[in-house]
Amino acid sequence: MNPQKNFAPRKDIRVDWQLIADMINPGSRVLDVGCDDGQLLAHLSAAKDVDGRGIELSQQGVNTCVANGLSVVQGNADTDLVYYPENGFDYAILSQTLQATYQPHVVMEQLLRVGRRAIVSFPNFAHWRCRQYLALNGRMPMTSSLDIPWYETPNIHFCTLKDFTALCDEMNVKIEQSVIVSASGKIMTRSHYSAFANFFGANCIFMLSKGSNS
């Protein structure tokens, strides 16, 4: 009965997507918030047999997803998560989208409401290349992965690894797993935070759950 069976598992999948897939139990219910053209959802369906749903802002992304047989609705991470029932999903994924939301902390709250667990991945703005770019050029960093100038980028709320773990503390969110990846895609550490990771880590992937007191 799985509608997304028509996707074959891929070997050439992005490193962070592979790491997200590794965190997910087979056969679970997954919501991908900001699912773009559905590649991660398709991969999860194929590799982990998940019952996947998606939200995507761009019409083109949604149309591609639906035309490919994925269950995706056009919507906005900032405003539309409120319509989803509590704990309706095993995992709510926000992949490389947190920095593009208006209210990242509210979105995180909502992710943890609709999903028993949230998986959030984001680029670390404290990566040494960003620091170097800003220090030497005195201009907003542009790297190969963050290549859009400041006035055009949809990324309006960049954060660092340190910022993110601090927010998790503030929100009393429990960090269940974390993986910090270098610019070359190598896993650097699975500890939540270190100054080293905050300097050399390019991408961060966190699996979160509600803290005990929240």
Add this chain to the structure above:
Amino acid sequence: MPLDCGTTISSFNMAYCAYGILNDDKSNAILVCHALTGDQFAASRQPVTGKDGWWEQMIGPGKVLDTDKYFIICTNVLGGCMGTTGPKDINPKTDKPHGLDFPVITIGDMVRAQALLQDYLEIKSWFSVVGGSMGGMQTLQWASAYPERCFTAIPIACAARHSAQNIAFHEVGRQAVMADPNWQGGAYYASDKQPTAGLAVARMAAHVTYLSEAALHRKFGRNLQDRDSLTYGFDADFQVESYLRYQGINFVDRFDANSYLYITRAMDYFDLAQDHGGSLAAAFEGTKTRFCVVSFSSDWLFPTAENREVVHALIAAAANVSFVEVETDKGHDAFLLDTPEMFKTIQGFLQSSAKARELIT
């Protein structure tokens, strides 16, 4: 069959067209629901007008509703005038046409009647129920009233309730019909005078709501009809006037004025949330049906916001739902026109659903 208005209808005819071949386990049947002034001739020549079916773009070999794969059925709705029992048919009690004696019917009644046909054909569940506008309302009603009998549902350019603005437009249309002296309280069937003027005006007003300002401008602008200058009179100086008059005049040849009253009323009464204690999500609680909702950016009759309400309710009911807003300037009528984005969306949705139902591998 019991009706929502409290009475029952004892026997009635239902006219339908079918395309394609029903497979052995009867799992490939798709019910196509027509809109207000549509009929069962979705993909075949309309006998009165001689024109192609209203959804030829969608139905046929290799098309979105692929008759090589699926068995497509389209019924004329209860209260209609193309073969299914409606106000123009003979009331067995009086041996005269029903006229206004015909009970007021609802979208729920239309669907209940279609369910009897599904029973008759011994089809356990439709592979899909699909329709635009009032056809979309029937689709939602189907999914809500008979969830286990619809594997998928594709409501297009519709809403879970008729808005005040839409009721208002319908009332204008009905008043135009009833203000025509030839309407004669609905008992015009034996007379040589028919309420064609009133019905044509109703159609003209309604037709404007199916288009968009941009589409009207693109099609007609302020262009003059067969003349070089204004006539300073009330002839159809402008092309848009001439077009609307043409739409009105042609409509009355194929449609019964009383049917128009009854079917517009059925749409006005439609309010799926109210039938479920005010909660639209409750209308779809526990549903296993897979939904694909489609709206059009320039549709001001059933704007995207109203389609989105349906989507939000389905999400709240934890339903499996896809939703696409198609960018187009063609207005509400886009679902009847060559709209490639809609074709692609529905085709993809049906294909993955067909795999899920093991219709195709």
